[in-house]
Amino acid sequence: MDIRELYIKPQEGDKVTFLGRVRSNRAGKKVSFLVVNDGTTMNDAQIVYKDDLKNYEEASKIRVGSIVEIQGTIHLTPDRPQPFEIQATSIECLDEAIEAYPLQKKEHSLEYLREIAQLRARTKTFNAVFKIRSIAAFAIHKFFQSQNFVYVNTPIITSNDAEGAGEEFGVITYDSKNNPLTTDFFNKKASLTVSGQLNAEAFAQAFKKVYTFGPTFRAEQSFTSRHASEFWMIEPEVAFNTLEDNIELIEAMLKYIFKDVLENAKEELEFLDENVEKGLVQKLEKLSTEKYVVNTYEQVIEMLKKAVDNKEVNFENNDIHFGLDLGTEHERYLCEVINKAPTFVTNYPKDIKAFYMKLNPDEKTVAAVDLLVPGIGELVGGSEREGSFDKLMKRCEQMGIDPTELDWYIQLRQYGYYKSAGFGLGFERLIMYITGMTNIRDVIPYPRTPKNLLF
């Protein structure tokens, strides 16, 4: 049985058999203690064994990391931290770890554990983080599927240069002499996608409500704790949604995920609350119920300017003016100090946003929305999409985008166009926010960053 099952309703005297990995083995002359975990729960099994065990000598030498099969009897221990212990009647070592097993009982730094990413999920911290990642991923599917959204797998290899932004990786083949062939396989230059949005938009025109959930890529030389070269995005797109509908959907989705994780990852969150971010559970409870703030970009500029003018804050960039592309310092000050809550910022200046965003009647802003959250900054970015063929062509021109490269996308406006809105949620940023981990390398199983391609 799994150790997770042992914890469901342990009864005094119950006979149990289970497998697990040794976390520690504290051997005495007559009584010894083994701590075993099998990854199905944060909880360990505490095993007591005595010198009446026929292989006592041998058992007391089992190394950390080894796999053991335990037979024994449950003894309830209501006055100790763990609710029960196992009195072993048999301990068998199924596979012995070498002495140089890299995860000994002491504390290891996150940096060290990144170098052994193939093993780090065996530690409690990463067991919790990756379990929560899995639960959150499933929560996202449940949220959208229960509302009849269609899951669309948008392509990874693409010839679109979607946003005119984000550096792209090239996809190539090699000839027999190992020379790169850049256009040979597809008859054109191929890249790794930076976003599935344009492809998803076409499907929203067919199904009304769709979402993607897949990997995206950036070939930028970013060495920050919030950027990775490969990360997963969720990109919902809904025909007929307005900016307000979009905001409602973002908030509903996030609250659903927070509630789901609070319900289904109790042990994991409690562990992280104690060891990684104090107050984590309370933060998530608040996030799953409180109302998020909505500010226009113009209001934000005013508020930040006032704070600078009144010397309430000193940013690295104090030149706050309409047209400024907000930095993380501004975003975090807004939601951490001014609003003390997740904050939607709407109607950004058109010049700092993507070509496909819907131009507002003022002709200087677009119907965009970003969600900024304390500790992270931008978590979600979205917009209404420009529905007018002519306006979209004009935006391409103004922004130096060759519309023939994206004709299939732009032409959607000629083939009967529902208006449409959607957003992108960076999955790793969400997991950082939920787990309290502060480096993106620690929330994705095998992180890819510049100069770093292990495993």
Added chain:
Amino acid sequence: MDIRELYIKPQEGDKVTFLGRVRSNRAGKKVSFLVVNDGTTMNDAQIVYKDDLKNYEEASKIRVGSIVEIQGTIHLTPDRPQPFEIQATSIECLDEAIEAYPLQKKEHSLEYLREIAQLRARTKTFNAVFKIRSIAAFAIHKFFQSQNFVYVNTPIITSNDAEGAGEEFGVITYDSKNNPLTTDFFNKKASLTVSGQLNAEAFAQAFKKVYTFGPTFRAEQSFTSRHASEFWMIEPEVAFNTLEDNIELIEAMLKYIFKDVLENAKEELEFLDENVEKGLVQKLEKLSTEKYVVNTYEQVIEMLKKAVDNKEVNFENNDIHFGLDLGTEHERYLCEVINKAPTFVTNYPKDIKAFYMKLNPDEKTVAAVDLLVPGIGELVGGSEREGSFDKLMKRCEQMGIDPTELDWYIQLRQYGYYKSAGFGLGFERLIMYITGMTNIRDVIPYPRTPKNLLF
């Protein structure tokens, strides 16, 4: 409201308002008929409008593909194929399609529709296929999550050459003069993954039960109807599973998916049964209950040899002998003619299988299992993994694999190794099997194949 909702409990005289896309507009002098669909269901809304409508003239000219808002009253029509029609009180054209809208009412070939992949989900066939794809994807998550499997996002960009098989795409960056830089970004050569298995195996050592669900890639010049350059795989891995457990898990997973789709995609399956593969629903019902056959590879060779010797069949390759890598013709004959059922084939010769598969005591076969299904051939491939460090090193040597390239993976056998088994399911092949579509290009939203990179 969605047209899907209209169909839930239509009541005579109910007033309704909805949006949709025009499938056809058959205009008469006094009475006209509009067929509208919004993608939320296979069913269309049939709208009757008469010359008392204030914009009758205008409405009768609305083109196919355009977006309309309809207000009207439900009139039940129990003696007609559709259960109700809408008597329109208002028809407003929200966005007009151009006259050259590529999806006119006539039948279009699948080949033609591939060239307009951004629009094809608007047709009934592709609406059904991609809805089923979404439902099946969710069913897979439900199946594994309900059994406490942890979903692991294994990396897409990799430096592993996982199976020593499968041609890989290279991942590069470009310098400012557009010259390819093959090792610059990561300081080593990078490729697109052909399988997440090795990475998932390491996580199974931590969590016991894990699964992946993500894109994988092959740079092979395959122009068949069953191969794509980019496709999605599901790769579960379970610590302590034997070959028999693995077979049980495969069968349970498939039956769960078939049942789920039968329950949640009734309309879509009925449409495909009528238009794509006669008997589809019955096939899936049978597949979700019947017992699948299990044969050893040795038995299969005997049966095929006997069939050839008795002139019951004439393969392109009639040289049936132990060691033969079964072709699709052999696989299909086995499950379509001999067994007439999905067939697990076990214990293949080691020389035709991957290095990581567990060597059987006979030392000539490995504990591998493929699932072959009628009409498709191989749907699933899996195995127990070699747990012995020494044997695995020896297999690498025999197969010309440099073990230092995969040291992190091979070393798992030194760090306390649960035995482990898992498999890979090609998601597109599964969707072909469920929908009856015979070309892989028609079950993935934007297919990528050699010389083909559109959208």
